[in-house]
Amino acid sequence: MRIRIVTAALVVLPAILAAQSPMRVATVRFSQPAKVAELDIDKLKGQPSRLAWSADGTQVYLQTLEGRFGQADAKLRHYSVTLADGARQDMPGEPAWAATYWTDKSAQTSPDNPAFKIDVKTETRTARSAGTPMGGDLARGGAVGDTTGSAGGTSTEDATTAAYNNQPVPVNMMVVGGATIGEFVNTGIVPGLTFGWGPRGTRVIAFAEPKNGRITIMDAQGEKREVQGSKNAILPAWSPDGTRIAWLQKDGKKKFTLQVARVEPGS
Numbered sequence: 001m002r003i004r005i006v007t008a009a010l011v012v013l014p015a016i017l018a019a020q021s022p023m024r025v026a027t028v029r030f031s032q033p034a035k036v037a038e039l040d041i042d043k044l045k046g047q048p049s050r051l052a053w054s055a056d057g058t059q060v061y062l063q064t065l066e067g068r069f070g071q072a073d074a075k076l077r078h079y080s081v082t083l084a085d086g087a088r089q090d091m092p093g094e095p096a097w098a099a100t101y102w103t104d105k106s107a108q109t110s111p112d113n114p115a116f117k118i119d120v121k122t123e124t125r126t127a128r129s130a131g132t133p134m135g136g137d138l139a140r141g142g143a144v145g146d147t148t149g150s151a152g153g154t155s156t157e158d159a160t161t162a163a164y165n166n167q168p169v170p171v172n173m174m175v176v177g178g179a180t181i182g183e184f185v186n187t188g189i190v191p192g193l194t195f196g197w198g199p200r201g202t203r204v205i206a207f208a209e210p211k212n213g214r215i216t217i218m219d220a221q222g223e224k225r226e227v228q229g230s231k232n233a234i235l236p237a238w239s240p241d242g243t244r245i246a247w248l249q250k251d252g253k254k255k256f257t258l259q260v261a262r263v264e265p266g267s
Helices: 015-019 096-105 156-164
Strands: 034-040 047-053 059-066 075-082 088-091 113-117 119-126 168-176 179-185 195-197 204-208 215-219 224-226 233-238 244-250 255-264
Touching: 047 096, 047 233, 047 244, 059 096, 096 195, 096 233, 179 204, 204 233, 215 244
Parallel strands: 195 233
Antiparallel strands: 034 255, 047 059, 059 075, 075 088, 119 168, 168 179, 195 204, 204 215, 215 224, 233 244, 244 255
């Protein structure tokens, strides 16, 4: 898995990040997910490819990709969404703080625990249906950051067609602590699309379950907790203070909703 080094990594985040302590997943509780905004793919002109929190936790950055996934000429578009009211605005490009956030969120190892690491495995399956792995049709196509080394790229439609035709297809999987945190059918792995590491110090990961897209958090010991009410999710992303998780939830053929759940430590 390739990790992009970003100059903006020198951006200083609030002191609260330094105060994070390991999260006790066994006692964590979640609020019911709250819908922040509805996102129409026709209006956004592309599939979601990145989600990042601002350092103050008041907005998220959303990137979409238009074109054939994995292609150098794919068009990127950039938006901000205010969490208080769901207002969306166009942005001229990816802000430095979003690039910094994405570097940690999508890395192969936990930001502060190198032993907590994602392994990559590949197997061949005969697709017998057009089921939806890891929470959305986007899983069947490449995206920015395709790590297969292929110059051709793969579209969502290409891979879906292969599934309908019952062809043997490669399935690239990300596995951590014995749990599969992402499956990519007939395409390369896209770091960060199905998972997000917790803030430094928390030593947890959030991911979308491959079978149903439900958001799950896990620690290095393999302890898990699911966010009830979540489904068909992609791009799970922790707030910088570790008190909230955001994700995009598929809602119909061409719509996503931005969802947020509060994370309560418990006792």
